[in-house]
Amino acid sequence: MSEQLQTDPNTGRLAFEGADLHSLAEQFGTPLYVYSAEAVRQAYLGYAQACEGLAEVTIHYAIKANSNIHLLKLLASLGAGFDLVSAGELARVLAAGGNPAKAVFAGVGKSVADIEYALKAGVGCFNVESAAEMVRLGEVAQRLQIKANVSVRVNPDVDAKTHPYISTGLKENKFGVSMAVAPSVYAHAQAHPWLNVHGIDCHIGSQLTDPSPYFDALDRVLGLVDQLSAQGIQIDHLDLGGGIGIRYRDENPPKPADVLPQLIARVRQWAQAKGRPMPTLAFEPGRSIVGNAGVLLTRVEFLKNNEDKHFAIVDAAMNDLMRPAMYESFHAIVPVAPNPTATAQDYDIVGPVCESGDWLGRNRTLSIAQGDVLAILSAGAYGLTMASNYNSRGRAAEVLIEQGKARLVRRRETIEDLLAPELGL
Ligand code: PLP
Numbered sequence: 001m002s003e004q005l006q007t008d009p010n011t012g013r014l015a016f017e018g019a020d021l022h023s024l025a026e027q028f029g030t031p032l033y034v035y036s037a038e039a040v041r042q043a044y045l046g047y048a049q050a051c052e053g054l055a056e057v058t059i060h061y062a063i064k065a066n067s068n069i070h071l072l073k074l075l076a077s078l079g080a081g082f083d084l085v086s087a088g089e090l091a092r093v094l095a096a097g098g099n100p101a102k103a104v105f106a107g108v109g110k111s112v113a114d115i116e117y118a119l120k121a122g123v124g125c126f127n128v129e130s131a132a133e134m135v136r137l138g139e140v141a142q143r144l145q146i147k148a149n150v151s152v153r154v155n156p157d158v159d160a161k162t163h164p165y166i167s168t169g170l171k172e173n174k175f176g177v178s179m180a181v182a183p184s185v186y187a188h189a190q191a192h193p194w195l196n197v198h199g200i201d202c203h204i205g206s207q208l209t210d211p212s213p214y215f216d217a218l219d220r221v222l223g224l225v226d227q228l229s230a231q232g233i234q235i236d237h238l239d240l241g242g243g244i245g246i247r248y249r250d251e252n253p254p255k256p257a258d259v260l261p262q263l264i265a266r267v268r269q270w271a272q273a274k275g276r277p278m279p280t281l282a283f284e285p286g287r288s289i290v291g292n293a294g295v296l297l298t299r300v301e302f303l304k305n306n307e308d309k310h311f312a313i314v315d316a317a318m319n320d321l322m323r324p325a326m327y328e329s330f331h332a333i334v335p336v337a338p339n340p341t342a343t344a345q346d347y348d349i350v351g352p353v354c355e356s357g358d359w360l361g362r363n364r365t366l367s368i369a370q371g372d373v374l375a376i377l378s379a380g381a382y383g384l385t386m387a388s389n390y391n392s393r394g395r396a397a398e399v400l401i402e403q404g405k406a407r408l409v410r411r412r413e414t415i416e417d418l419l420a421p422e423l424g425l
Pocket residue numbers: 062064065083106168203205206207241242243244284285286287288
């Protein structure tokens with residue numbers, strides 16, 4: 001977790017950026033996502049400072065990790081651009097006052113409506129993921145008479161050594177265009193009057209703890225840029241994606257400062273060797289900006305024993321935090337205040353949803369009682385953005401802490417919210 005999460009040495013209570021988490025649970029109810037603005041700021045600056053003075057670099061925050069508009073506002077104020085994958089995410093950038101020209105639009109299935117919306121909003125670049133998409137983009141751009149900047153997202157076929165569901169740079173993954181096909185996709189763009197070849201993009205996966213796949217991917221991307229150059233297609237912008245991991249348990253992911261300067265140095269070496277100008281660069285981090293800047297607070301509804309098995313049934317569930325059910329991923333779970341009268345026991349922490357896959361943590365030794373509040377750590381990324389209304393449960397509220405002061409930035413969904421879209425009742 002971020003250093004903003006601290007245990008008071010006298011009371012043993014957890015505070016996040018100085019705000020007492022138990023009090024926040026009392027004030028705003030649970031389940032509750034709580035974010036530290038300072039933790040987000042420090043994580044973003046870790047990227048910005050790692051590149052400072054080395055090259056012209058934009059950090060495009062990957063909105064899918066956490067799309068709360070207040071966080072987007074904060075990141076825009078720090079100078080971030082955005083990586084988005086839907087018209088809805090673009091609407092969030094606009095609502096946050098972000099600059100659409102500093103946004104890139106990725107995703108394998110952009111609809112005509114998505115493309116029209118993004119072109120009219122002035123999105124900086126489309127990261128195109130197939131030949132068919134390039135054709136569609138050209139048609140829409142021509143019809144609207146708005147020129148589209150394009151990068152091709154290439155699939156370098158490198159193993160990111162991460163969970164198979166978040167590995168994206170292997171040829172069996174649906175993402176990007178293969179190295180073999182990319183030249184013809186570029187050729188179409190180059191010949192099209194309403195498409196402007198801007199750069200090349202690649203993102204190989206998420207929660208990377210080993211930096212070596214980045215270098216393998218970069219080498220392949222540079223090889224393709226050379227090949228395109230020989231074909232008369234000049235690429236002066238490289239977008240190297242996101243993916244740096246965070247510590248959920250005992251992982252040792254690299255810091256941006258351990259990876260970005262070396263990647264930039266490798267690009268500079270290549271540019272010098274080829275007598276080319278240094279390309280501009282972009283990165284698209286999501287998880288490593290917000291993951292450890294958020295916790296999910298949940299209250300114990302019941303403790304239940306099925307013979308030797310002990311369950312803590314809490315009020316958060318897989319619909320609030322999908323990652324354990326989806327990837328069997330680990331989140332540390334701790335009480336926000338010690339309970340001196342409870343005895344330690346091994347619990348599976350489970351939610352109220354009617355699925356055996358609805359668990360948040362397994363075999364955790366905790367001293368807890370009914371009514372206690374637990375903090376699920378490292379929940380700032382792919383938490384609320386992956387939440388659903390499964391079992392007709394309203395989505396959790398979100399609180400942002402700024403200089404120790406807590407502010408409700410998204411209210412809890414109500415029963416009325418759940419029923420509102422259904423017609424003819
Ligand atoms: N860029 C693209 C194209 C992605 O698909 C993703 C995540 O899936 C990201 C960036 C962000 O990855 P991460 O949150 O691991 O940094």
